Structures are given as structure tokens and as C-alpha cells.
Amino acid sequence: MLMELVPALARWLHFLAGIMWVGLLYYFNFVQIPALKAATADGTAAGITRHIAPRALLYFRWSAIVTWLAGAALLGAQFVPAFTLAKGYAGIGIGAWLGTIMLFNVWAIIWPNQQKILGMKPASDDEKNKARRVALLASRFNLMLSLPLLYFMAGGLTHRAAFGL
Amino acid sequence: MVCKGATMNPFDSLWGTIVAGVILTAVLAVAVRSFLN
DSSP states (O other): OHHHHHHHHHHHHHHHHHHHHHHHHHIIIIIIHHHHHHHHHTTOHHIIIIIIHHHHHHHHHHHHHHHHHHHHHHHGGGHHHHHTTOTTOHHHHHHHHHHHHHHHIIIIIIHHHHHHHTTSSOOOHHHHHHHHHHHHHHHHHHHHHHHHHHHHHHHTTTOGGGGTO | OOOTTOOOOGGGSHHHHHHHHHHHHHHHHHHIIIIIO
16 A cells, blocks of 8 residues: 555656746746836836845745755665666656756756845846846746756656557 | 847747757757657
């Protein structure tokens, strides 16, 4: 019973947290970044930077961790074969690597730069401008990676025909 | 748009990023199908 329950709960949690993570990534790229440009132009950007962005980033970075941990639990004994791209595991392995790179980007690049942009860490105007550029490029990089990520996550272990197995 | 002497970065545009993602998906899918499995 427990042997069946753990993967079922891990898959459920992986989907829930993954939807929140990638959903917020799409929110940032498709909604907030263009809206912030318009809001800066008419002097209403503070509403976004003070009240919306910090909350969105909170759920964004922690849902990334939960997604990765639930994914690792779901892989279970297949964790090493997936990450070493062993025969039959390349599809899900590529998906797992893409998710891992995206998680690294969130915590090592996007979040530290967003802290400077939002005034949570001291930064000069020059440093803030540089942080804006780096955070934008890292966010867009993750948006790009999310396309193959979802392709391989959706088909990695189930749609074997798509991977020539 | 003509861009003289400058390299276009696909990440500067939302749709450039999406196109890059679609191309990357195709490349990885072919790689997995042909070489890795």
C-alpha cells in the first residue's frame, strides 16, 4: 500500500508545485515584465514592485524546490539511471536535467538579482540596472528551457514510442 | 528590422524566446530518439 502511495503522492505534489512554478514563470514573462514597462511609464510601478512581485517570487522560488524534491521522490530508484541518461531513461533524464538547471537559475541567479532590484539588498543604481538585465535574461532562459522540459516530462517515461523505445 | 553591426539576442523578445524553445525541443527530441536511447 505504502509502496504505491508514495509515488502517487509524489506525482501529485510534483504536478501541483510544477504548475505553480511554471505558471509563475509564464506570469513573469508574459504579464509582469510588459506590465512593469507600462506601469513605470505612468508612475504606478510601485504597486507591482512592492506588493505583487515579492509575493510572486516567494511562491515561485519555493514551488521550484518542492517540484524538484517531489520529482526526485517520484524517480525513486530511477533517479541515477535518469540523471546518467542510461538506456531507456534519456527522455525523462533530459527533463530532469532541464528542471535542475532551471532550479539553479531560480536560486542562484534570478532571486539574488531580484533582491537587488526590489530593494531587499543594498545596491547602487548601476548594480540595479545590471541586475535587471541579468534577471531578465535568466528568466527568459528558463522560459526557453520550460518548452523542452514539459515535452520530456510529459512523455519521458510514459510515451515510450516517442522516444524510440 | 535591419540590425547593422549588432547581434540579435532572442531573449530580448518574448517570441524570440519561444521560437528558441521550440527549436531546442526539436533538437533534444531528435537527439534522444537517435542517439541516446
